[in-house]
Amino acid sequence: MTAFLNVESSLTGRRWAGPDPAQERLAEGLAQAARLPLPVARILAARGIAADEAAAHLEPKLRDLLPDPLRLRDMQLAAERLVAAAVTGERIAVFADYDVDGGASAALLLGWLRAQGREATLYVPDRIDEGYGPNPAAIEALARDHALIVCVDCGTLSHEALAVAKGRADVIVLDHHQGGETLPPVLAVVNPNRADEDGALGHLCAAGVVFLTLVQANRGLRARGLAEPDLIGMLDLVALATVADVAPLLGVNRAFVRQGLAVMARRARPGLAALSDVARLDSAPSAFHLGFLLGPRINAGGRVGRADLGARCLSATDRAEAESLAAQLDALNRERREIEALVRDAAFAQAESHADPALSWAAGEGWHPGVVGIVAARLKEATGRPSVVIGVAGGVGKGSARSVPGFDIGRAVQRLEAEGLIARGGGHAMAAGLTVDPAQIAPAMARLSELALAALAGRAAGALWISGLLDARAATPEMIEALERAGPFGAAAPAPRFALSDLILEQVDTMGEGHLRLRARSGAGALDGVAWGAMQGALGPALLGARGRRFHLAGRLELSLWGGRQRVRLRLDDAAEAHGGGPSGT
Numbered sequence: 001m002t003a004f005l006n007v008e009s010s011l012t013g014r015r016w017a018g019p020d021p022a023q024e025r026l027a028e029g030l031a032q033a034a035r036l037p038l039p040v041a042r043i044l045a046a047r048g049i050a051a052d053e054a055a056a057h058l059e060p061k062l063r064d065l066l067p068d069p070l071r072l073r074d075m076q077l078a079a080e081r082l083v084a085a086a087v088t089g090e091r092i093a094v095f096a097d098y099d100v101d102g103g104a105s106a107a108l109l110l111g112w113l114r115a116q117g118r119e120a121t122l123y124v125p126d127r128i129d130e131g132y133g134p135n136p137a138a139i140e141a142l143a144r145d146h147a148l149i150v151c152v153d154c155g156t157l158s159h160e161a162l163a164v165a166k167g168r169a170d171v172i173v174l175d176h177h178q179g180g181e182t183l184p185p186v187l188a189v190v191n192p193n194r195a196d197e198d199g200a201l202g203h204l205c206a207a208g209v210v211f212l213t214l215v216q217a218n219r220g221l222r223a224r225g226l227a228e229p230d231l232i233g234m235l236d237l238v239a240l241a242t243v244a245d246v247a248p249l250l251g252v253n254r255a256f257v258r259q260g261l262a263v264m265a266r267r268a269r270p271g272l273a274a275l276s277d278v279a280r281l282d283s284a285p286s287a288f289h290l291g292f293l294l295g296p297r298i299n300a301g302g303r304v305g306r307a308d309l310g311a312r313c314l315s316a317t318d319r320a321e322a323e324s325l326a327a328q329l330d331a332l333n334r335e336r337r338e339i340e341a342l343v344r345d346a347a348f349a350q351a352e353s354h355a356d357p358a359l360s361w362a363a364g365e366g367w368h369p370g371v372v373g374i375v376a377a378r379l380k381e382a383t384g385r386p387s388v389v390i391g392v393a394g395g396v397g398k399g400s401a402r403s404v405p406g407f408d409i410g411r412a413v414q415r416l417e418a419e420g421l422i423a424r425g426g427g428h429a430m431a432a433g434l435t436v437d438p439a440q441i442a443p444a445m446a447r448l449s450e451l452a453l454a455a456l457a458g459r460a461a462g463a464l465w466i467s468g469l470l471d472a473r474a475a476t477p478e479m480i481e482a483l484e485r486a487g488p489f490g491a492a493a494p495a496p497r498f499a500l501s502d503l504i505l506e507q508v509d510t511m512g513e514g515h516l517r518l519r520a521r522s523g524a525g526a527l528d529g530v531a532w533g534a535m536q537g538a539l540g541p542a543l544l545g546a547r548g549r550r551f552h553l554a555g556r557l558e559l560s561l562w563g564g565r566q567r568v569r570l571r572l573d574d575a576a577e578a579h580g581g582g583p584s585g586t
């Protein structure tokens with residue numbers, strides 16, 4: 001198939017690919033039948049939405065999409081035990097992962113208990129000293145003083161550690177990571193990705209699983225004639241975790257995020273309000289803000305600081321405390337960026353030298369384990385391929401992997417463990433972690449590349465996918481408002497990326513830490529743009545000296561607030577020099 005706008009190799013070295021003629025005809029028919037703007041119809045057509053389904057898709061309702069919690073195994077047992085502990089005043093401990101999903105899941109449970117006048121102990125393991133998930137020493141200490149331990153966003157594979165609690169305390173696991181052939185010896189494991197589940201709810205993050213558990217727990221409270229904590233007001237946490245954990249925005253996840261963003265806009269949760277302030281978020285929150293402004297700050301505590309700071313901030317009820325915690329997280333995030341920059345530059349150079357067609361990977365001595373995950377995400381974004389970054393210390397390699405749609409990285413690293421290529425590995429479809437002997441890194445990555453190549457056969461590896469052509473004059477606030485109705489956008493539901501053809505670069509300069517801003521014109525239409533981190537790759541330097549030349553630009557539309565006015569801006573992903581002109585788009 002011909003490359004979109006005939007761009008075979010862009011400034012970032014990617015081929016542009018767009019909808020085929022058959023899909024374009026479907027979009028045109030959908031636009032007419034459902035009376036939608038063509039750019040919106042293209043999004044729905046790409047998702048297989050028919051005209052009679054369009055209205056419901058554009059307005060996802062939680063009441064229509066929320067599954068019955070009892071579809072998940074062990075749910076009844078877990079919810080009943082949680083209610084019993086809350087009602088009788090038993091001591092409860094919440095053991096959470098150190099990332100956004102773990103922190104949000106913990107905050108959901110802590111808030112639900114607090115609404116009933118109960119407090120719980122929060123325990124978040126240190127990333128470096130304790131590693132991911134429950135460990136025997138921590139579980140033993142918690143089991144001595146608590147009747148119930150609830151593990152959130154972890155625990156499904158922690159057989160040895162959780163066995164320590166047997167006979168001392170009941171343990172409930174609320175998780176979403178891929179399960180093994182057997183379950184740990186605990187009271188209940190609620191996980192849509194257990195081996196004996198059908199996978200229908202496998203797209204939920206841990207906070208989504210916790211929310212469903214609380215829905216069932218509220219039913220238990222109602223049956224006892226007791227007041228039920230407000231769960232709708234907790235959807236801001238579910239939305240945050242869903243986006244930050246790169247959960248597919250399908251099914252109920254769309255409703256979680258759409259309604260959660262509305263809850264967040266009320267600024268009723270002190271921790272999220274404080275984090276929004278330190279992030280200088282001065283507009284209504286969007287999924288982009290959750291993933292790129294708030295998420296990294298919450299994660300910063302687990303990456304380079306105190307592991308429990310994120311969960312404490314999200315669960316804070318005192319505004320002054322929340323502001324103090326948010327300030328600490330913001331400072332740690334700045335420190336994280338400095339560490340990340342050093343690892344990122346080395347990892348990008350190494351990954352390019354591997355010339356692997358299916359997998360981008362890099363490994364280095366002394367790379368900070370707290371930033372390998374985010375560098376893997378950056379590498380994946382830059383190359384369009386599944387990516388792995390591994391830090392080696394003390395003769396052990398610890399890495400993080402990020403994937404692309406179509407390749408389940410969690411299952412793949414579990415397969416590497418089963419084949420003896422890595423010591424330990426697990427995760428979910430879009431992200432995973434692994435531990436590996438440094439001598440086995442190269443063969444393990446070679447095998448992972450084989451698995452990725454097989455899974456993604458027939459797809460254009462590293463291609464930049466374009467939703468359609470757009471005229472600069474059509475980039476209006478009204479168009480963005482129409483597009484947002486097809487959102488929220490994120491994993492498995494990417495925001496539309498438009499190509500604008502044959503524009504003259506009127507202004508190009510740098511801003512901040514390696515970013516680029518520009519202004520481009522096509523006839524009577526002009527558009528401002530920003531390319532985050534562009535100076536760290538090939539895009540920024542190539543455009544910086546190109547004022548007055550013609551380019552095809554590709555990116556996503558967004559609204560920016562400047563001087564109290566809303567303006568449309570292009571978040572630039574790529575560009576290609578326009579040779580001999582071309583159509584201006586429609």
